Amino acid sequence: ASVERLAPEVYSPLFTMANLNLPRDRITINAWCRNFFQLHPIVRNAITLHATYPISKLNLKCHDKRVLEFFEGMVEEMDLMNALGDISLEYWKLGECFPFAELNESNGKWSRVV
Incomplete structure (x- = not known):
């Protein structure tokens, strides 16, 4: 009888x-993440819950009332609460988010967040 021996396979969790x-x-990973978010109801609900639950309201504090009113008006004009929800959702969906705020130099206010 003949005996054959093989070297044992080296275990590596990467291979x-x-x-x-x-x-x-990264492009394919993001596509997979977006696909799971769109098509899997548990994944979608979990991500949406984590993205929207922590953001309930935004409180600004400042000693100068005029400065406070300026920034509160800017928050309302640029719809910052919805932008924060979108940013949070993108972060929880893909693991990163790069928001861009547009500055209106004529009035010195941020006009919107993309």
Whole structure:
């Protein structure tokens, strides 16, 4: 009778067959995350809950009443609460978010957040 021996396979969690099918580049990872958010109801509900629950209202405090009124008006004009909800949702969906605020130089106010 003959005996054959093989070297044991080296275990690495990075090189399993299941991991070989996972996306490697950021574009594909983001596409997968957006797909799971759109199509899986539990994922969508969990992400939406985490994104919207912590933001209930925004309180500004300042000793100078004119400065406080200026910034409170700007918060209302740029609809900052909805922008914060969108930013939070994007962060929880993809793990990162890069908001951009547009400054209206004529009146010195931020006009909107994208």
